[in-house]
Amino acid sequence: MSTTAAKDGTEGYYTVWGEGRDVTFSGRQGVHDRLAAEQLxxxxxxxARKNEALEDFAALVAHDVKSSLLSVLMSDEPRKVLTRALEIVDSILAATRADRADGGAAQGADCVRQAAADLGDIHAEVITTVTGEFPISPAALRIVLRNLxxxxxAAGAGRIFVSAVARGDRRVLVVDDDGVGLGSTDRYATxxxxxxxxxxxxxxxxGGVLELKPRASGGTRAVLVLTQVDR
Ligand SMILES: Nc1ncnc2c1ncn2[C@@H]1O[C@H](COP(=O)(O)OP(=O)(O)OP(=O)(O)O)[C@@H](O)[C@H]1O
Ligand SMILES: [Mg+2]
Known part of the structure; x- marks a missing residue:
């Protein structure tokens, strides 16, 4: 613990916790120092939050846009695919700018539709019963659903079921597939x-959590749990 002497002779001690150490200040000067330390x-x-958002933005652009751009090479309609890739960049920017404090509200059905459209032509049927709002930004939910x-x-699913349930203040979004299941090293297009x-x-x-689980009937279940925050 380090201690600063009171410069004006007044009494009173204040403790600031920072960088894992206690610093005790005293006197009026101490009050100013404490406020400055808190502001700092x-x-x-x-x-740190902004830095994390920038890192996420860069990584998501590299990850999600790369797969869109790759499909341009195989598409008969490259203009359409490129337009979609640009839209994806915008959605990533929007997703990484927002956080819980902004109180997002995504329309689940819209996000499922957009995420499926982002993938272009896929050999799987996407069936959804999702309705209602989810406490996350629409752009973020779209990205997560697109990845799921x-x-x-990639697991070779023929049918993908997207559903949702509400449990108290929690909204749970479930993506079930009938693909090869978890742990398959050779049949998943990694x-x-x-x-x-x-x-x-x-x-x-x-404030959300995303988990993968094996399905009893085969395939994989992705579960996204989001909790409503009181504002
Ligand atoms: N629906 C699924 N069915 C089976 N295995 C899955 C499924 N989703 C994820 N996995 C497993 O979890 C791993 C991690 O998934 P993740 O999405 O991070 O990587 P990836 O799909 O291999 O690559 P990418 O970075 O392009 O998304 C996968 O490589 C796969 O082994
Ligand atoms: Mg993946």
């Missing part, structure tokens, strides 16, 4: 092993 800590936390649908496709971790970081900004 707040500023540092804000900068892409994973189901990419960079980045998609899920990027999505987990993104949903964590909204």
């Amino acid at each position: 800590a707040e500023h540092a936390a804000r900068l 649908l892409a994973n189901a496709v 990419g960079g092993h980045l998609g899920l971790s990027l999505c987990r970081r993104l949903v964590a900004r909204f």
Whole structure:
């Protein structure tokens, strides 16, 4: 613990916790020092959040846009695919700018539709019963769903079911597929092993949790749990 002497002789001690150490200040000067330290800590936390958002933006652009651009090479309508890739960049920018404090509200059905459209022509049927709002930004939910649908496709799914349930203040979104299931090393079209971790970081900004589970009937279940915050 380090201590500053009271410069004006007044009594009173204040403790600031920062960088894992206690600093005790005293006197009127101490009050100013404490406020300055608190402001500095707040500023540092804000900068850290911005830095994280920038990292997420760069990683998501590299990850999600790369797959869109690759499909330009195989498309008969490259203009259409490029327009979609540009839209995806915009949605990533919007997703990484927002966080829980902004109180997002995504229309689940719209996000499923957009995510499926982002993938272009896929050999899987996407069936959805999702309705209502989810406490996350629409752009973020679209990115997460796009990645989950892409994973189901990589697992060779023929049918992907997207559903949702409400449990108290929680909204749970479920993506079920009938693909090869977890742990299949040779029948899953593995990419960079980045998609899920990027999505987990993104949903964590909204207080959400994303997990994968095996389905009893075969295939994989992705579960996204989002909690409504009281504002
Ligand atoms: N629906 C799924 N069915 C089976 N395995 C899955 C499914 N989703 C994810 N996995 C497993 O989890 C791993 C991690 O998924 P993740 O999305 O992070 O990486 P990826 O799809 O291999 O590559 P990319 O970075 O292009 O998304 C996958 O490589 C796969 O082994
Ligand atoms: Mg993936």
